[in-house]
Amino acid sequence: MAIERPFTDEDRIESLKGAVLAGAAAGIVAALLLLAHRVPSLGWRATLASVASGLSGSTFWVSAAIAGLSGGLFGITYRYAVRQDENSQLKAGVVLAFSLVRGLALVNVAAAVSLRGWPFTVAIAESLLIFAAAAVVLEMAQRQGWVRPVK
Numbered sequence: 001m002a003i004e005r006p007f008t009d010e011d012r013i014e015s016l017k018g019a020v021l022a023g024a025a026a027g028i029v030a031a032l033l034l035l036a037h038r039v040p041s042l043g044w045r046a047t048l049a050s051v052a053s054g055l056s057g058s059t060f061w062v063s064a065a066i067a068g069l070s071g072g073l074f075g076i077t078y079r080y081a082v083r084q085d086e087n088s089q090l091k092a093g094v095v096l097a098f099s100l101v102r103g104l105a106l107v108n109v110a111a112a113v114s115l116r117g118w119p120f121t122v123a124i125a126e127s128l129l130i131f132a133a134a135a136v137v138l139e140m141a142q143r144q145g146w147v148r149p150v151k
Contacts, residue, residue, distance in 0.1 A: 011150070014079070014148050015075075015079060017146065018075040018078070020075075021137050021138060021147065022074055022076075022078065022135075022138050023068045023070075029133045029134075071134045074098045078094050079138065082149070083149055094135070095131045095132055099124055099128045099131050102130070103120070103127035104124065106123045107119045
């Protein structure tokens with residue numbers, strides 16, 4: 001009697017494809033948000049120079065990479081959570097759960113309380129943008145047949 005494996009190599013490849021697409025989308029959106037934070041105070045030329053070298057450049061690229069990694073983990077989770085379900089509340093719930101965890105972890109609580117919660121709101125809103133973009137890319141990839149949903 002053969003024992004059926006719950007996850008095949010094909011499933012793993014589809015999860016990897018979903019992770020790469022969602023991670024790339026999240027990393028790109030995060031990089032754009034990071035640039036948008038710097039432009040008002042530095043201007044475009046200085047902002048672009050700041051991401052090319054030094055500590056400022058390192059923090060930019062590490063932050064974008066962390067967002068990309070988070071997006072990759074989100075992509076795997078999203079693919080398995082929504083499966084072939086068309087339940088929009090489930091899809092939004094996965095996006096919101098990841099957004100809350102990432103957004104709240106980024107905030108300095110003392111500063112947020114003194115500023116009446118605005119840092120919480122901004123961090124969660126930015127995380128919503130990052131993970132919503134990753135979800136949209138993953139949904140588009142599934143519709144195009146680039147990534148198959150979990151059966």
